[in-house]
Amino acid sequence: GNSVTQMEGPVTLSEEAFLTINCTYTATGYPSLFWYVQYPGEGLQLLLKATKADDKGSNKGFEATYRKETTSFHLEKGSVQVSDSAVYFCALSDRLNQGGKLIFGQGTELSVKP
């Protein structure tokens, strides 16, 4: 079945460091891919998305490229801030085969120190 695997956390970085959070997926169809962020005590916020191979999603300095050949959707940011501290979730949807269902990775906690 479809699945998402993220790198384990927590990830601790200094402010202005480069961020990469790895995400790989397994899917039988042609999924859409998402990154969501969760701040303490809150729900999930959509950070960025990509709906087909080679698409690049970007938002607030974060980027991720849909790589079908490596089944990956790694999240990157060139210079993190303390305010980026949160839990990040990679997710996929396979609308054709699984309708309105998001499959999430286990989440990666990011802590940015000043």
Added chain:
Amino acid sequence: KAGVTQTPRYLIKTRGQQVTLSCSPISGHRSVSWYQQTPGQGLQFLFEYFSETQRNKGNFPGRFSGRQFSNSRSEMNVSTLELGDSALYLCASSLEGLDYGYTFGSGTRLTVV
């Protein structure tokens, strides 16, 4: 534009009781999904409703049920609560077509004692 509203935010129930959680989607969104979030299992899909019909269902026991009303508001019900049902329950709404992504509410934190 109002976001997805979930009520209540916090709930404490006793084992064996039942509970109903409510979700009001963004105006115009007809698709509503529910997820359970726990530290051990992460985010797990419960079910999805579209135009008052359950369109998709996750692997949860029959104690978990839901419904959607004609105004797209949705409720989920858990009967005969167990300690393991303690979790953050998240509701998400979307325009038809997952390409838009889902907008999540802040969740209902359920504690079963």
